Amino acid sequence: MDPFFLNEGKLTRALYQNVSNAGELRKLILTAQLPLCLLKPKFIVDDFQLSVAITKALYNQKDNMMTTKTFPSELIYCLSPLRNINQSLKIFGSEENDTDVIIVGDEGFFQTIKDSIKGDEIELSEISKFTDFQSVIDLYEITHEELTKSSLLDSVVTRMATK
Amino acid sequence: MFDLVSQGAEARLYAGEYEGRPVIVKERFRKAYRHQDLDDRLTKERLKAELRGIQRAKAIGIRTPTVYFVDVKKNSIYMERVEDVETVNTTIGKLLQESGKCDYSKHKFPQLEVLGHEVGKIVGKLHQADIIHGDLTTSNILVKINSNELILIDFGLSHMEDCVEDKGVDLYVLERALASTHSNIPWIFEHVLDGYKQTNSKDGIQVLKKLDEVRLRGRKRTMVG
Numbered sequence: 001m002d003p004f005f006l007n008e009g010k011l012t013r014a015l016y017q018n019v020s021n022a023g024e025l026r027k028l029i030l031t032a033q034l035p036l037c038l039l040k041p042k043f044i045v046d047d048f049q050l051s052v053a054i055t056k057a058l059y060n061q062k063d064n065m066m067t068t069k070t071f072p073s074e075l076i077y078c079l080s081p082l083r084n085i086n087q088s089l090k091i092f093g094s095e096e097n098d099t100d101v102i103i104v105g106d107e108g109f110f111q112t113i114k115d116s117i118k119g120d121e122i123e124l125s126e127i128s129k130f131t132d133f134q135s136v137i138d139l140y141e142i143t144h145e146e147l148t149k150s151s152l153l154d155s156v157v158t159r160m161a162t163k
Numbered sequence: 164m165f166d167l168v169s170q171g172a173e174a175r176l177y178a179g180e181y182e183g184r185p186v187i188v189k190e191r192f193r194k195a196y197r198h199q200d201l202d203d204r205l206t207k208e209r210l211k212a213e214l215r216g217i218q219r220a221k222a223i224g225i226r227t228p229t230v231y232f233v234d235v236k237k238n239s240i241y242m243e244r245v246e247d248v249e250t251v252n253t254t255i256g257k258l259l260q261e262s263g264k265c266d267y268s269k270h271k272f273p274q275l276e277v278l279g280h281e282v283g284k285i286v287g288k289l290h291q292a293d294i295i296h297g298d299l300t301t302s303n304i305l306v307k308i309n310s311n312e313l314i315l316i317d318f319g320l321s322h323m324e325d326c327v328e329d330k331g332v333d334l335y336v337l338e339r340a341l342a343s344t345h346s347n348i349p350w351i352f353e354h355v356l357d358g359y360k361q362t363n364s365k366d367g368i369q370v371l372k373k374l375d376e377v378r379l380r381g382r383k384r385t386m387v388g
Contacts, residue, residue, distance in 0.1 A: 001165045001177050003188065003241070004234055051182045055232050063236075145224040154229040154243070158221060161230040161241075162214040 004062075005055050012107045013050055015041065015127055016100065019119030023096035028113060029072075036105035036113070037072035038094040041130035043079070043139060044102060046153050050124075052160055053078040054104065075104060081140045081159050091139070100130045173209070173319065178244060181231055185244040189213075190237060191319075206238050209319040213240065216294065216318025223292045225285055226314045247308045251282060252301035254308075255345050267347040279351045281311045283358025286334065289315075291365045293325040299337040301344055327366055331373035334359070338378075 019025075022038070029036050044050060056078040060066045066074045068085050080088035094101045101119070103110060133152065136142075142155045150158075165179035165188060177188040191206050193199075210233075217227045232241040249257075258274055259267065269276075282304060289296060296303070297320030305314040324330070338352050345351065360367045 001167070001175075001188065001190070003165055003179065003181075005181065005232070048182060048184075052231055055181075059232075059234070143222060146222050148224045149226045150221055150224075150229070155221065158218060158230045161232055162218050 004059055010107070011054060011104055012110045013047070013102065013104045013124060014110070014121055015102050015124050015130075016117055016119040016121050017130075019099050019101050019117065021116075021118045022094050022098040022101055025101070025113065025117060026094055026096070028116065033070075034105070034109045034113065035071050036103055036109055037075045039076065039079075039092050039102045039104070040094055040098060041100050041102050041127055042132045043092060043136055044127055045131050045133075045136055045156055047124045047127055048153060049079070049156055049160070050102070050104060052157050056161065072105065078160060078163075081163065083163075102127070181241060184231070185246060186231060186241050187228070187244040188239050188241050190239040192238075210235075210238050210240070212297075212321050213317070213319045216296070216321035217242075219292065219294050219323075220289060220315055220318070223288060223294075225288055226312065227318075228314070228316060245305065245307075245314055248305040248314060249308060250302045251278065251304040251306055251313075252344055254278065254306045255301065255348075255351075259345070259348070269350045272348070275348065275351055276354045277311055278306070279354030280358035280361075281313055282337075283355035283360075284362045285313050285315060285358075286337065286355070287359040287362030287367060290330045290333070290359075290367075290370065291363045293323050295322050295324050295329045295333050297321045297333065299333055300340040301337075325366075327369045327373045328377075330363075330366070330370040331377045334370065334374050335377045338374075 026038055029038060053075055057071060057075040060074055060078070061071055068074045068077050073085065073089060076092045077085055077088050079092055082088050136152065136156065140156050140159055142152065146155055165177040168176040168178045168187070174189050174191045177190065179186050179188065191210060193206070194202050197205070214230065214233065217230060220227045228242040228245060230240060230242045233239070234241070255275060255278070258272060262272070285304070286296070286299065296315070296318065298317055303315065303317040305316060306312065307314070337355065341352055342349065356371060360371065363370065
């Protein structure tokens with residue numbers, strides 16, 4: 001049996017802190033229409049959450065089954081528990097004054113803007129340093145009862161995968 | 164590498180890994196004897212029901228496998244492969260064998276009493292939230308080895324229903340499953356019902372009354388239409 005994700009291309013993921021030009025990077029990516037996703041680490045609990053969203057987004061992209069128009073927005077849509085695309089982009093997408101960002105996308109394109117990033121790259125394993133756990137619980141509507149038997153990551157990921 | 168683990172009437176199970184985590188893939192396959200359109204619809208419905216069931220049960224604090232990915236074209240669910248588990252069926256069998264006794268009467272198996280109670284509690288919790296599992300057999304309830312932690316699986320036939328009738332039938336299916344695989348310990352179901360009453364404060368008592376009626380009818384039918 002051949003699972004879908006064994007054949008998917010490897011995407012780059014990077015976490016940056018002390019970023020001073022999030023707004024500039026955003027504009028750069030949008031204007032050049034680069035297939036890079038700039039997100040807030042606030043709603044990301046773990047790198048695995050990104051993996052699950054990436055797998056889903058790539059799967060949707062494969063046969064033109066995306067709900068959104070581009071891969072970066074599809075990635076955000078796959079992360080989001082909401083069915084509204086615009087709201088999802090507003091919630092997860094990086095904003096002008098953000099000082100921490102996650103970038104996900106094709107390695108080649110990432111290299112083209114890497115030098116423009118004014119910030120410090122840190123290990124993805126540090127993601128939870130920036131997680132706003134209460135916001136995650138509120139956004140994904142996870143109850144206290146659920147967390148008695150499930151980890152936050154498991155609850156988030158199940159919602160994403162079954163949307 | 165994904166290896167075939169088992170093949171049931173509805174689906175094949177494969178074991179493998181995803182991002183370093185043990186995974187089980189449940190692939191529902193086509194039934195050639197069915198008309199294709201009907202088959203596609205049924206399979207998709209089962210897939211949706213399973214995902215909904217897993218999600219809803221999880222939301223009320225019942226342990227279910229975490230879903231990682233759904234391949235809708237292949238009707239496959241990629242989910243957490245919980246390690247160190249066995250079916251309740253196996254656990255009961257082991258406990259009975261270990262004792263080496265020929266005496267299967269009550270009070271000789273306190274572990275089984277607790278297990279039965281725990282099973283009842285989990286079903287009660289499900290029914291309190293109006294979730295009908297639809298296929299409560301001892302193979303669909305997993306136990307973490309050497310503990311009483313239960314994991315519920317196989318929600319393909321689940322649905323939401325607040326009527327007492329469906330809950331009664333749900334319990335009856337479990338009763339029949341236990342009776343057929345472990346007929347030497349008929350008292351175990353009493354413990355299941357005790358656990359059930361404890362957690363289904365919504366309509367537990369009415370369901371147990373309905374269960375008596377369902378038993379008299381003898382088949383898992385709702386007798387509608």
